[in-house]
Amino acid sequence: PLRGSSGVAPDSLLRRSAWFHVKPRRANQRPARILAAAAACQPGRWFRLNPARWLPIIQTWRYSQAQAGNVDERDVMDGRSEDVFRFPSFPDRAAPGGSLHDRVARTVAVLALAVTAAYLTWRAVATIDLAVWWVSLPLYLLELHAALGLGLYVFSLWDLRAQAPARPVHETGLQVAVLIPTWNEPPEVLAPTIAAAVAVRSAHETWVLDDGDRPHIARLAADLGARYLRRDDRRHAKAGNLNHALEVIDADIVGVLDADHVPRPDFLTATLGYFDDPLVALVQTPQDFYNLESFEHSRTASRDGFNEQSLFYRAILAGKNRWQAAFWCGTNALLRVSALEDVGGVATGTVTEDIHTTILLHAKGWRTVYHNEVLARGLAAASAGQYLLQRHRWGTGAMQVLRADNPLTVKGLSVAQRLAYAFTLFGWFDAWRSLGYLLLPVAVLFTGSVPIRAPLDTFAVAFVATFTLQQLTLWLLGRGWQRPWLAILFDLMRLPSNLAATLSLFGRRTVGFQVTPKGRTGERQRREQAPPILLASAAASAAAALWFVATVAGRTSLHYGVPAAAYAAAGWLAFNLALLSTAIGRIRSMRFGVERRASVRFPVSLPARLDNVPCVATDLSLTGARLTVATALFGEPSNLVLEAPGRTVTLRCAVRARFDEADGSQTLGVEFVAGQWPAIGTLTHLLFNAGVGLEVVPEPERVLAGTAA
Numbered sequence: 001p002l003r004g005s006s007g008v009a010p011d012s013l014l015r016r017s018a019w020f021h022v023k024p025r026r027a028n029q030r031p032a033r034i035l036a037a038a039a040a041c042q043p044g045r046w047f048r049l050n051p052a053r054w055l056p057i058i059q060t061w062r063y064s065q066a067q068a069g070n071v072d073e074r075d076v077m078d079g080r081s082e083d084v085f086r087f088p089s090f091p092d093r094a095a096p097g098g099s100l101h102d103r104v105a106r107t108v109a110v111l112a113l114a115v116t117a118a119y120l121t122w123r124a125v126a127t128i129d130l131a132v133w134w135v136s137l138p139l140y141l142l143e144l145h146a147a148l149g150l151g152l153y154v155f156s157l158w159d160l161r162a163q164a165p166a167r168p169v170h171e172t173g174l175q176v177a178v179l180i181p182t183w184n185e186p187p188e189v190l191a192p193t194i195a196a197a198v199a200v201r202s203a204h205e206t207w208v209l210d211d212g213d214r215p216h217i218a219r220l221a222a223d224l225g226a227r228y229l230r231r232d233d234r235r236h237a238k239a240g241n242l243n244h245a246l247e248v249i250d251a252d253i254v255g256v257l258d259a260d261h262v263p264r265p266d267f268l269t270a271t272l273g274y275f276d277d278p279l280v281a282l283v284q285t286p287q288d289f290y291n292l293e294s295f296e297h298s299r300t301a302s303r304d305g306f307n308e309q310s311l312f313y314r315a316i317l318a319g320k321n322r323w324q325a326a327f328w329c330g331t332n333a334l335l336r337v338s339a340l341e342d343v344g345g346v347a348t349g350t351v352t353e354d355i356h357t358t359i360l361l362h363a364k365g366w367r368t369v370y371h372n373e374v375l376a377r378g379l380a381a382a383s384a385g386q387y388l389l390q391r392h393r394w395g396t397g398a399m400q401v402l403r404a405d406n407p408l409t410v411k412g413l414s415v416a417q418r419l420a421y422a423f424t425l426f427g428w429f430d431a432w433r434s435l436g437y438l439l440l441p442v443a444v445l446f447t448g449s450v451p452i453r454a455p456l457d458t459f460a461v462a463f464v465a466t467f468t469l470q471q472l473t474l475w476l477l478g479r480g481w482q483r484p485w486l487a488i489l490f491d492l493m494r495l496p497s498n499l500a501a502t503l504s505l506f507g508r509r510t511v512g513f514q515v516t517p518k519g520r521t522g523e524r525q526r527r528e529q530a531p532p533i534l535l536a537s538a539a540a541s542a543a544a545a546l547w548f549v550a551t552v553a554g555r556t557s558l559h560y561g562v563p564a565a566a567y568a569a570a571g572w573l574a575f576n577l578a579l580l581s582t583a584i585g586r587i588r589s590m591r592f593g594v595e596r597r598a599s600v601r602f603p604v605s606l607p608a609r610l611d612n613v614p615c616v617a618t619d620l621s622l623t624g625a626r627l628t629v630a631t632a633l634f635g636e637p638s639n640l641v642l643e644a645p646g647r648t649v650t651l652r653c654a655v656r657a658r659f660d661e662a663d664g665s666q667t668l669g670v671e672f673v674a675g676q677w678p679a680i681g682t683l684t685h686l687l688f689n690a691g692v693g694l695e696v697v698p699e700p701e702r703v704l705a706g707t708a709a
Contacts, residue, residue, distance in 0.1 A: 085605060085645060086604055086605035087686060088290075088602040088603070090288070090292075090377060091303055091304050092374050102159070105476035105477050106158065108473050109154045109473045109477060112154075112466075112470050112472070113150065113154060116466055116470060117147075120143065122462065123140055123143065126453075127453050127454040128452075129450065129453040132449040132451060134449075135440060135443055135447075135449045135451040136451040136452065136453075138436060139436075139440055139451045139452070142436045142440075145429075146433065149430065152422065153473075153474065154473065155423070156316055156320065156323075156420060157316060159319060159322045160321075160479065162319075163321035163369055166270070166271065166272075166273030166274040166369075167273040167276075168266075168273065169268070169272035170201065170202060171203070172202065172203075174253050174272065175251045175252045175253070176204040176251060176268060177207055177250075177253075178197045178207070178254070178263075178268075179207050179254050180193055180197060180206070180207065180226075180258075180259060181209040181211070181258070182209065182212065182217065183210075183234070184212050185259040187220050189259055189260050189379065190217065190220060190259050190260075191220060191677060191680050191684065192684040192688050193260060193262050194206065194208060194220065194224045194226050195224050195677075195680070195684040195685070196263050196265075196685070196688055197226065197255075197257060197263055197267075198224055200263055200266075200267050201265050201268060204255075205251070207226065207229055207245060208221040208228050208229070209229050209230075209241050209242070210230045211230070211238075223677035223678055224678070224681045225681075229245055229249075236348040236349075237351070239345075239346040239353035239357075240348065242256065242345075242353075243345040246346075252337055252338070253336060254335055255334045256331060256332075256333050258332075258378060261287070261377065261378035262376060262377055262378065263375060264374075264376060266375065267332075267375045267376060268334075271283045271334050274369045275334070277367065279365070279366060279367045280336065280369055281336045281339030281340075281361045281368060282326070282327075282334070282336070282366075282369065283333060284317065284326055284327070284332070284333045284369070284370050284371070285333065285370075285371045285373060285375045285376065286317070286332065286373070286375075287313050287378060288374040288377045288378075289377055289379060290377040290378070290379070290600060290688065291379050291380055291382060291600045292305065294381060294382045295380070295381050295382060295386070296308040296309065296381055296387060298483070306481075306486075308490045309380075310481045313329075314372065315481045315482070316423075316424075317329075317370045317372075318370055318372040320420050321370050324362070324368070324414070325417045325420030325421065326368045326369060327358035327424075328354040328355065328357055330352075330353075331376070333354075336366075339361055340357070342364055342366070343357065343360040347360055347405075349404055350400035351393055351396060352398060352400070353397075355397075355424070355425075356400075356401050356405060359405050359407050359421065362412065362417055363412030363413055364412065365412070379600070383593060384586070384587040384592050388493075388496065388531070391494045391501075392497035394501075395497060395498050398425045399501060399502060399504045400504075408421075428502050429502055430491065431498035432502070434491050434492060434495050435495060437576070438541070438576055438580075439537075439540075440569075441544065441569040441572040442540050442543075444566070444569040445547060445548045445569050446544055446547055447558075448551075448558050448560050450561065450562045452565070456564045456565075471484060474487075488579060489579060492534070492580065492583045493583045493586065493587060495533065496532075496533050496534065499533070525593055526593050527588050529588075530584045530588055534583060534584055534587075538577065538580040538581065541573055541577045541580065542577065544573055545570070545573055545574070548569075552566075599621045599623045601619050601620070602620055602621065603618065604618065604619065604620045605617070606643065608627060608640060608643060609640070609643070610627060610637045610639070610640050610668070610670075611635075613637070615628060615668075617642060620687065621687075622672075622680050623671060624653070624670055624672055625640065625653070625669075625670050625672075626668070626670075627640075627667070627669075627670060628666070628668075629665060629668065630664075630665055631665065631666070632660060632666045636654070636655060637655060638652060638654065640652075640653045640672075649679055650679060651680075652672065652676060653671060653672050653673060655669070655670050656669045656670065656671050
């Protein structure tokens with residue numbers, strides 16, 4: 001082994017490239033298989049993994065949420081000694097709950113289910129008018145589908161606290177590797193993920209798995225202290241990339257991070273304890289995001305971090321622990337290598353290898369755990385186009401899973417696991433219910449048909465009571481993560497992609513893996529196109545509204561036999577039009593158009609020096625900064641020093657914009673020179689580890705990987 005007498009790699013090896021010999025990880029692995037994988041990196045039996053250099057991290061400062069933005073720092077503008085460091089803070093909150101809240105939520109849920117069952121029974125036997133079956137039966141089926149969804153929702157969110165937290169693990173006898181699969185993500189997206197992964201506490205290796213075979217990514221990995229691995233082909237996309245890595249890397253546990261997901265330092269210490277149970281194959285943690293102005297985020301995101309996926313990741317998946325049905329979500333997860341080997345590796349043949357693999361693990365008797373704490377943050381879909389592309393891929397993958405290993409029929413699953421999977425996979429068909437809700441009032445107003453045969457006051461009482469209890473159940477069991485207006489709005493916005501995805505269930509066309517674009521997606525700002533189906537629905541609804549007005553005014557040949565039903569349909573139509581207008585407006589908003597920035601900007605307050613001239617950094621990203629200087633700065637400064645608690649970060653830069661302010665100060669926009677990745681890696685810890693923490697974090701002991709097994 002290439003180690004010093006202390007068991008740690010000597011400094012000389014940390015400063016230069018090291019060469020290693022690959023041997024099989026397991027007795028049942030063939031040397032030829034391993035050497036073939038090694039040859040993909042560099043021909044020959046001995047091959048170069050990457051320079052084993054580590055970031056110059058001495059300590060990490062962390063501040064509590066209450067202290068963030070209020071830590072003393074020098075005010076270089078006024079020359080005062082009082083300082084105010086402000087780092088990015090990422091809002092996170094625990095879901096409200098407790099025994100009293102849960103008891104109330106469950107009581108209301110049981111009452112809602114009972115009332116819904118009574119309502120649907122009454123509707124079936126007393127209110128369906130078969131004379132207009134083409135509107136009355138579809139309406140009843142839509143209500144029945146919603147009731148089934150409510151039942152699965154109650155089942156899934158009944159208990160969010162079934163899993164006790166694991167013990168923190170600071171040292172382990174397990175060999176751990178953190179894997180970062182990538183294909184075409186730019187360096188600006190990959191750099192923070194790699195830098196943060198390398199610095200995660202607890203001994204581990206960090207590997208960049210590059211399906212793009214890009215030399216500049218190999219250099220990036222080397223500069224940030226990670227290992228680099230490529231392969232000769234891209235068969236099976238991400239699943240194939242991970243399976244190839246598992247043939248080469250010696251590990252008992254692998255953490256998987258998507259290229260844009262930046263882990264916290266405690267990513268491993270908070271999750272490794274679950275593997276004390278030898279039957280645990282997977283530990284999944286939430287997906288959360290640091291670009292709080294994305295298409296998916298609400299207007300309150302800067303305060304609470306709420307986004308379209310919050311309900312799923314903070315409530316629904318946590319509820320699956322009760323039924324032993326938590327599943328892999330692609331990133332921010334740890335997996336036991338022996339469990340993957342037991343099911344033949346990461347599942348291929350679908351574009352959602354994560355949930356597909358988990359079904360196979362559950363069928364073999366392995367356990368899974370959902371750890372409901374944000375331990376990594378990534379990039380949410382910034383634009384409407386990215387959002388719809390991502391949802392179409394996920395939905396298409398769900399349909400592929402239903403064809404390949406349908407959890408309702410595959411052997412080895414419990415009834416509870418089948419129901420839990422059904423709630424997730426069949427949820428993609430909700431888009432058809434949304435489409436039905438858009439079309440039915442149009443049909444009623446254009447034809448005058450009345451789909452419900454019942455006294456108006458009787459139906460109004462029954463419907464309002466049932467609907468109110470259903471909505472209250474959704475809200476209470478959502479523990480603060482379910483927001484009705486946003487839920488309905490996003491159901492409508494993803495309707496086009498979900499409809500197309502579900503139709504793929506009935507086709508046999510092969511669908512390839514499509515990576516969601518991240519980072520800069522265009523040079524010119526432009527709006528996204530609204531999906532045709534939303535435009536057509538809006539046009540049909542507007543036409544129906546005009547027809548209704550004309551009919552009421554006696555300008556058409558139609559007569560509404562039950563005026564109250566027509567007015568109710570018109571109210572329903574008005575609500576639909578408001579939703580459609582809001583959805584189309586959000587999709588078309590310039591705010592959610594083409595992304596022109598290579599990396600996310602964070603508001604900060606850091607003292608700095610630009611060629612030794614004092615200034616303040618007020619806006620910072622991994623590619624540039626906005627600076628304020630007290631007096632106008634001339635010339636072409638080229639060196640920026642950011643002063644943070646306990647350290648400085650020096651970056652080469654170029655001034656790209658100057659703005660003279662009325663008070664005589666000057667605002668500068670600077671761009672960092674490309675390629676200075678070790679400094680960018682240090683900057684990552686200031687920005688992404690929430691900048692936040694006052695205790696000094698010791699640098700973990702690092703051991704060179706890749707030595708002879």
